[in-house]
Amino acid sequence: xxxxxxxxxxxxxxxxxxxxxxxxxxxxxxxxxxxxxxxxxxxxxxxxxxxxxxxxxxxxxxxxxxxxxxxxxxxxxxxxxxxxxxxxxxxxxxxxxxxxxxxxxxxxxxxxxxxxxxxxxxxxxxxxxxxxxxxxxxxxxxxxxxxxxxxxxxxxxxxxxxxxxxxxxxxxxxxxxxxxxxxxxxxxxxxxxxxxxxxxxxxxxxxxxxxxxxxxxxxxxxxxxxxxxxxxxxxxxxxxxxxxxxxxxxxxxxxxxxxxxxxxxxxxxxxxxxxxxxxxxxxxxxxxxxxxxxxxxxxxxxxxxxxxxxxxxxxxxxxxxxxxxxx
Amino acid sequence: xxxxxxxxxxxxxxxxxxxxxxxxxxxxxxxxxxxxxxxxxxxxxxxxxxxxxxxxxxxxxxxxxxxxxxxxxxxxxxxxxxxxxxxxxxxxxxxxxxxxxxxxxxxxxxxxxxxxxxxxxxxxxxxxxxxxxxxxxxxxxxxxxxxxxxxxxxxxxxxxxxxxxxxxxxxxxxxxxxxxxxxxxxxxxxxxxxxxxxxxxxxxxxxxxxxxxxxxxxxxxxxxxxxxxxxxxxxxxxxxxxxxxxxxxxxxxxxxxxxxxxxxxxxxxxxxxxxxxxxxxxxxxxxxxxxxxxxxxxxxxxxxxxxxxxxxxxxxxxxxxxxxxxxxxxx
Numbered sequence: 334x335x336x337x338x339x340x341x342x343x344x345x346x347x348x349x350x351x352x353x354x355x356x357x358x359x360x361x362x363x364x365x366x367x368x369x370x371x372x373x374x375x376x377x378x379x380x381x382x383x384x385x386x387x388x389x390x391x392x393x394x395x396x397x398x399x400x401x402x403x404x405x406x407x408x409x410x411x412x413x414x415x416x417x418x419x420x421x422x423x424x425x426x427x428x429x430x431x432x433x434x435x436x437x438x439x440x441x442x443x444x445x446x447x448x449x450x451x452x453x454x455x456x457x458x459x460x461x462x463x464x465x466x467x468x469x470x471x472x473x474x475x476x477x478x479x480x481x482x483x484x485x486x487x488x489x490x491x492x493x494x495x496x497x498x499x500x501x502x503x504x505x506x507x508x509x510x511x512x513x514x515x516x517x518x519x520x521x522x523x524x525x526x527x528x529x530x531x532x533x534x535x536x537x538x539x540x541x542x543x544x545x546x547x548x549x550x551x552x553x554x555x556x557x558x559x560x561x562x563x564x565x566x567x568x569x570x571x572x573x574x575x576x577x578x579x580x581x582x583x584x585x586x587x588x589x590x591x592x593x594x595x596x597x598x599x600x601x602x603x604x605x606x607x608x609x610x611x612x613x614x615x616x617x618x619x620x621x622x623x624x625x626x627x628x629x630x631x632x633x634x635x636x637x638x639x640x641x642x643x644x645x646x647x648x649x650x651x652x653x654x655x656x657x658x659x660x
Numbered sequence: 661x662x663x664x665x666x667x668x669x670x671x672x673x674x675x676x677x678x679x680x681x682x683x684x685x686x687x688x689x690x691x692x693x694x695x696x697x698x699x700x701x702x703x704x705x706x707x708x709x710x711x712x713x714x715x716x717x718x719x720x721x722x723x724x725x726x727x728x729x730x731x732x733x734x735x736x737x738x739x740x741x742x743x744x745x746x747x748x749x750x751x752x753x754x755x756x757x758x759x760x761x762x763x764x765x766x767x768x769x770x771x772x773x774x775x776x777x778x779x780x781x782x783x784x785x786x787x788x789x790x791x792x793x794x795x796x797x798x799x800x801x802x803x804x805x806x807x808x809x810x811x812x813x814x815x816x817x818x819x820x821x822x823x824x825x826x827x828x829x830x831x832x833x834x835x836x837x838x839x840x841x842x843x844x845x846x847x848x849x850x851x852x853x854x855x856x857x858x859x860x861x862x863x864x865x866x867x868x869x870x871x872x873x874x875x876x877x878x879x880x881x882x883x884x885x886x887x888x889x890x891x892x893x894x895x896x897x898x899x900x901x902x903x904x905x906x907x908x909x910x911x912x913x914x915x916x917x918x919x920x921x922x923x924x925x926x927x928x929x930x931x932x933x934x935x936x937x938x939x940x941x942x943x944x945x946x947x948x949x950x951x952x953x954x955x956x957x958x959x960x961x962x963x964x965x966x967x968x969x970x971x972x973x974x975x976x977x978x979x980x981x982x983x984x985x986x987x988x989x990x991x
């Protein structure tokens with residue numbers, strides 16, 4: 334995507350509630366495919382975003398084409414919500430040459446420049462270190478776009494989180510910081526590493542406004558993200574949006590939650606973002622059991638096709654081992 | 661030609677490149693405070709002070725470089741690069757390859773190092789080899805004001821991240837520098853070593869301040885009947901292997917000299933290169949003269965003694981010149 338000062342700032346058409354559900358179902362189906370691949374045999378270790386679909390879809394649906402996204406190791410939701418092809422994503426995870434990064438990234442650092450998904454870093458906090466620079470380009474080269482940076486409560490405990498917010502505030506950079514507080518920092522619960530429950534209060538000392546939202550309610554996230562993005566767009570200043578959510582699986586595949594309190598897990602599974610929207614739509618008469626089943630099948634088919642594309646894609650040529658290190 | 665210091669030559673290069681390309685900007689700790697000329701010429705949007713926070717300075721440069729700007733960041737003293745390692749090594753150095761070539765990182769990170777100011781080991785540490793070892797980065801360490809200007813211009817125009825090390829001991833040494841009227845003639849391409857003095861008996865290979873020690877040693881050696889060639893690497897990565905090998909093949913002897921510590925230093929790589937590719941030309945074993953495996957002392961005499969001195973270089977070269985291994989193959 335070529336960005337320039339004359340790029341028009343056009344709000345995309347508002348998605349329907351069914352669109353939001355479909356987007357979340359596609360992410361869930363994608364992650365379930367990853368889990369199935371992993372269970373079936375040798376497969377790269379992958380960090381899934383199961384349970385965090387509402388945060389991804391709610392925020393990304395509030396963005397415009399000219400906006401840019403930085404994400405992290407748990408990025409499938411952000412990429413798919415932005416319109417990435419699940420086939421090319423799976424191919425990347427599987428190290429195939431048809432992947433978005435020609436198989437050089439693997440699962441952990443997929444970037445898709447053409448969709449404005451720039452500079453994924455899997456060093457926790459790396460995305461926070463890069464975001465002000467992307468926003469500085471926006472500020473100096475023109476254009477209406479804003480920069481959205483997804484990170485977690487774990488990254489917020491890195492020093493670079495504080496350096497990033499401080500600089501973005503001092504330099505008036507249009508960064509929408511989105512903290513997906515999923516309660517887990519790799520293998521450690523956030524209650525062991527943070528005194529408070531929320532990250533959002535850490536914004537105010539840097540002169541940054543913040544908002545915390547139920548991250549498992551996609552409609553609430555979308556509403557909050559529209560408000561936050563509008564503020565960044567208008568003020569050209571940073572804002573911090575915290576989505577309160579939960580990582581439903583272990584830190585990575587192979588799945589292990591032996592260290593997770595079963596009561597906590599059960600409570601959060603009862604708040605599953607997809608089930609919640611489905612129940613709402615069924616209650617409101619926007620869905621029937623049959624039409625819901627059709628949406629599930631649609632998502633499943635899309636991912637089946639993606640899996641077929643990825644598994645039939647070739648590996649990169651070995652002669653490319655050290656190609657493309659330098660520009 | 662104009663006489664100017666190394667420091668002023670770097671500033672002249674920055675000025676010329678910022679005037680040429682509006683995407684070039686500079687920020688760092690005290691950049692706007694210290695570089696008043698740049699600030700006046702290009703304004704506060706392009707010449708910025710930052711917090712004392714090397715991580716975010718460098719991450720911001722990498723993010724900006726990947727999305728259309730060409731930042732130069734001043735990280736001041738080289739040991740502070742430890743706070744910017746993730747951003748330099750994991751982001752700027754790797755993300756081009758890892759993204760399948762979607763992004764490039766045209767940025768320059770500036771840092772001072774080397775003995776001269778008695779600032780001690782947390783402000784003076786010749787750690788250039790760390791970055792030579794990191795994929796995706798380029799590393800420059802000039803020895804003269806003219807090269808400093810020419811290499812800075814080339815570094816800013818390069819599409820890759822460049823570490824630009826300035827030897828503290830050379831910062832205020834004046835030298836002849838081509839002016840702006842020389843245009844692109846002032847450019848010194850990355851990856852090209854210079855032969856600063858031609859000779860036939862031994863090659864002295866070095867970079868930064870110890871190039872001057874090698875030149876002084878060569879002068880002494882000339883009076884003693886030993887003809888020494890002096891190679892200034894100028895760029896440590898990419899390394900100008902052809903110039904090194906061609907010189908050693910002519911002389912058959914090499915003394916490799918740098919201020920940085922010996923173990924896994926740049927000199928080790930050069931010695932390996934010569935051993936692998938010019939072994940048959942050697943008339944004597946290779947010699948390395950380097951700093952010790954120790955932090956640099958703040959005490960001035962100890963700090964100065966850290967770097968190899970001209971008399972030691974001359975003595976090593978004299979001993980080598982006296983040796984003449986039979987070229988008969990031993991295999």
